[in-house]
Amino acid sequence: MSPASQISSASIPTPPSRPERRSLSLAPCRSNANRLGRYRSGRQIAPSDLRDLASTGSISPLCTDPVRRTTMPLSVVFALIALLALDPDIAAAQPLRQATFEVRNEIKIKVPEGAQRLRVWVALPQDNDPAQQVRDLKIEAPYAYRTDRDSEGSRVLYLEATDPKDKELTIVETFGLTRREIRDQVDASKARPLTDADRARFAKYLEANKHVVIDNEIKKLTDEIVGSETNPVLAARKLYDWVLENVEYWVKDPKNKKASPVGSTSYCLTFRTGNCTDFESLWASLARARGIPTQIVYGSFLKPDLRARDQDQSYHCWAEFYAPGLGWVHHDVAVADLYHGDFPVNADNEQLLRLTVADGVFGKDPAKVNYYFGNLDERRVVFSRNRDLMMSPRQDGEPVNALPKAYVEVDGKVHPEGTGWVRKLTYREP
Secondary structure (H helix, E strand, O other): OOOOHHOOOOOOOOOOOOOOOOOOEOOEEOOOOOOOOOOOOOEEOOOOHHHHHHHHEEEHOOOOOOOEEEEEHHHHHHHHHHOOOOHHHHOOOOOOOOHHHHEEEEEEEEEOOOOEEEEEEEEOOOOOOOOEEEEEEEEEEOOOEEEOOOOOOOOOEEEEEEOOOOOOEEEEEEEEEEOOOOOOOOOOOHHOOOOOHHHHHHHHHOOOOOOOOOOHHHHHHHHHOOOOOOHHHHHHHHHHHHHHHHHHHHHHOOOOOOOOOOHHHHHHHHHHHHHHHHHHHHHHHHHHHHHEEEEEEEEEHHHHHHHHOOOOOOOOOEEEEEEEOEEEEEHHHHHHHHHHOOOOOOOOOHHHHHHHOOOOOOOHHHHHHHHHEEEEEOOOEEEOOOOOOOOOOOOOOEEOOOOOEEEEOOOOOOOOOOOOOOEEEEEEEO
C-alpha cells in the first residue's frame, strides 16, 4: 500500500470556509461630464467623504436614497475613487507626489586635431526652481571651470582649454534631486485680462525668437482659434486644444513623421508634427501673438524604463504662461498629445512612445490631457529656460538656440552635438 493510500479521510483537514465577499452599498449616481462627482442626493463628494470611505470601507454616508441600492466590489469602488480624484476640488486636497533621484550627467567631447581653443557651457540642475531641490552637486572636469548664469538667469558650468592635447575630454556632474509634482489649481474665474502694464512687465516673453515665429500667418491663426476671448486661461486652453487636434507627436508614426532639428514653429505648423520643442514653439508663438507671456522650460524626464540603465534620458521641454491673478501656469501640450485620441501601437512605435512620457504609460486618456494643462508630474528635472541665449562669458557664435544639454565651441565655431560631443544623463532611485 502506498503511503498516500494510508491517509484516512479523517486526517484530511477541512478547508477553511471562504470569507464572505465584501461589497459596498452605492446609491445610483447621475453623470456629470465635467465633475464626475454628484450623487442622486445632489451633494458633491467632498475630500472628507473620500477619507471616510478609505478608512471605513463603506460609502453609505454618501448615499441618501434608502430604496434603490446596488452592491459594488471593493476594487471597483477604489477605481471610482481614482476617477473622482480627478475633480479639481478633490485633487487639491491630495498630497503632492514627489520623487528622489541620484543623477549623473556626462558630457563627452571629441577634440579636433590642432584645436587651439575649446570652450564648453554645460547646463546645470537649476537651484532657483521651486519644484526641485538640488543637493550635493559635484563636478569632475580635466580643466579649471567656473559656474555662472546665462541671459535667462539659468546656472551654467563654463570650462575653457587653450591648446588642449587630449583627443577626448569628459565632464561629469552628479547630484541628488528631489522633485515634487506641480498643481497650479487653474481657475479661470480668478484670472483677469492682461493689461498694457502686464505686457510691458513681461515684454521679453512676448517677443519672437529665431525659431519661435510671430508673423501675420500666426496672428491670423491665433485670432481664428481664440476669437474674442480675453481671459488668458481660457484663451490658453483654446490654443492647447487646437494644437492637440492639429499636430501629432512624431513618435506616433516614426516611419512617416520626424521632428525638426531646432524646435521650429514654422516646421510644426507646416508639417503638423514634431517633437516637444516643435510643439512648444508653435504653442508659444500662438500665445505670444495673443499677448500672453510665455516661457519654454528645458530639462529631462527621469523615466522608469531607463532607471539605473547606462542610456541617455534625452531631453524634454514644456511651457509656462502668465495669467494675472494666478501667476505663471504650467502646461505640457507635447506629452499631452500622447494621451490624445486613438492611434495604432506597433513594433515601430511602442518603445518610442514609452520613452517619450514620464511614466511609460501612454494611450487615449482625456484625464491626462486635462492634467497636463496646469499640472506637471514629478519625474523631471529643470536644466534651463527659453531660447536665443547669451552665455557668460559670452560665446563667439550667435545666440544659443536653447540649452537642454550643452553648447561647445572650437576656435570660435560651433562644435555640434553628435559629431562633436554627446551627452549621457542617467539616474537611479535610492
